[in-house]
Amino acid sequence: MEECVxxxxxxxxxxxxxxxxEMDDPYL
Incomplete structure (x- = not known):
């Protein structure tokens, strides 16, 4: 669990x- 955090x-x-x-793809 700690590793996930x-x-x-x-x-x-x-x-x-x-x-x-830049705010193109902040989730990549």
Whole structure:
């Protein structure tokens, strides 16, 4: 379960970084 949380937080951080640069596909 903890690994899933870590992965989710990684993805969220990537999405936030992507939104700052460009908002084409923040979920990829």
């Amino acid at each position: 870590k992965e989710t937080r990684k993805i969220v951080a990537i999405i936030k970084e992507g939104e700052e640069e």
